[in-house]
Amino acid sequence: MEGAAVVEAGRVAGTDDDPRAAELRRAVARLRRDLAAHPAELPDRAIADDELAALDAMARTGAPELHRLRRSLLLIAGALGSVSALAPALTCVHAAIDQFSHVPQPGPGRD
Secondary structure (H helix, E strand, C coil): CHHHHHHHHHHHHHCCCCCHHHHHHHHHHHHHHHHHCCCCCCCCCCHHHHHHHHHHHHHHHCCHHHHHHHHHHHHHEEEECCCHHHHHHHHHHHHHHCCCCCCCCCCCCCC
16 A cells, blocks of 8 residues: 555645645545555445545646535545544645635736
């Protein structure tokens, strides 16, 4: 599994136009690594894996929809339950998604 983490980290380290998308990809990669290393059998692990892949794909497009990001976050949180070992990485994903809700408003003279 170490090789997969190295490849994933290499992908995340690339440059993106939107720093929020890059942060989301880093947070998703961290949670994926932590989930892969977690020894317990989680009944909804496949759901979490699928939604993490969806978040990564949305971040790669550069223009993810906030409601879709939040939906994925809810599904992931529900799938992981209250696994305290995964809480810090899940918190990072949550914080990265929250960055997309802070859209700067156009100022005077801007279209």
